[in-house]
Amino acid sequence: MDRKVVVPGDLLSEDAKRSGEGTYVRNGSVYSLLYGLANFRDKINVIPLAGKYVPGPGDNVIGVVKDITFSNWIVDINSPYDGLLHISEFPKRIESDEMSKHLRIGSSIMTRVTDVDPTMKVELTLNDRKLGQIKAGQVIEISHTRVPRLIGKGGSMISMLKKEVNCNIFVGQNGRIWINGGAEDMDLALKTITLIEKEAHTNGLTDRVVDFLKMEKGARS
């Protein structure tokens, strides 16, 4: 794979059609918008090395309730913008004065972004079997720019990880990850995710993670 470190304003291609994420077109040429790694495929994408999470529709995220209003829970989703979880998006029908019985301030939830409007009002939902309040396990936080690497191409990395460490894992696009399983398994999952975060920008990572898991497991038995 052809990859290169670029800074904002670097010329990437003279063919405007190859403009992908993290790039822009000026006078028919493609330039980088970000400081990050440029991937030269059909389209040229620049993956940032840092930055804040900006919510998009369909993203699974992990949030923490930080306030309750008349009919909304206000949820911190590790982003410049707060999420709004409306009472009608709760799986059960509940009354507005009973909101704090179900989700209190400080409760962690696995949730999904349904809509983001141009003023960045972020609407969330809990209406899915996969979603809900977090009652067990632990949540760790990595940079959201590393999440695609953790998931891997078509989910290859994460499904391998789930199987190997024997844990339930929920990856939030906002960089928060929920892990649930036996104490030792969780420990291993944590170590592995830290490894992936640290080496997200290197090649051949999946193979290295497999080796790492094999070695760790060998040490344990």
Next chain:
Amino acid sequence: MDESDISFFKDGLRLDGRRADQLRPIKIEVGVLARADGSCYIEMGGNKVIAAVYGPREVHPRHLQEITRAIVRYRYNMASFSVEERKRPGPDRRSHELSKVSREALEPVILTSFFPRSVIDVFVEVLQADAGTRTAGINAAAVALADAGIPMKSMISSCAAGKVEDTIVLDPMKEEDNFGQADLPIAMTPNGDITLMQMDGNLTPDEFHGAVEMAMKGARDIYELQRKALVDKYSKMVEKTGQEEVHACD
């Protein structure tokens, strides 16, 4: 002091041994602050400046918020120990002005429309001043913004030219700035769009064009250094993990 008292050139070289069109030595370090989203430390000759970028984040106070775009706040501040005579700490007329022009130098390249209702905060602290702190501040801020992962159309580089003893010189140092005839700082994108230009003193039109030309060349050289600092930070990251890999194999 009377201007005729001092000579700015000795054997065709300046007081610090530079040629007229030569920059002072520059050192740039990226990501020096762990708490900030992006940061940069720069030394340009005797100037020592640190820049920190936070955001995009929620705007406080709320009324400053813009519905369609992010706002940019830039604070230029001089440490009380940055100059020979202790500077009274806190904002003053000069630092207000520099904050404003520096912000306006950077704002055109930042894609503020990506982050409506948020703020990008840039803090520039001058630890040691030696003429040209605003240019050093802008250079550091541009690198810190890139380090924070903020989308920009290009980098911004900044450099000054001045006039002493009727000669145009690049990147004036303290003595030349204080006792010279003119000072002309500019900031620009690598393809030559100027986003800041100030001048004090007097220049003829010809001198002015020469000075702009020289400052632009200086800014281009600085751009290369900014770029190199960012690229080097990445390769250092790769090296570090590479070492750990070896360790893990043992």
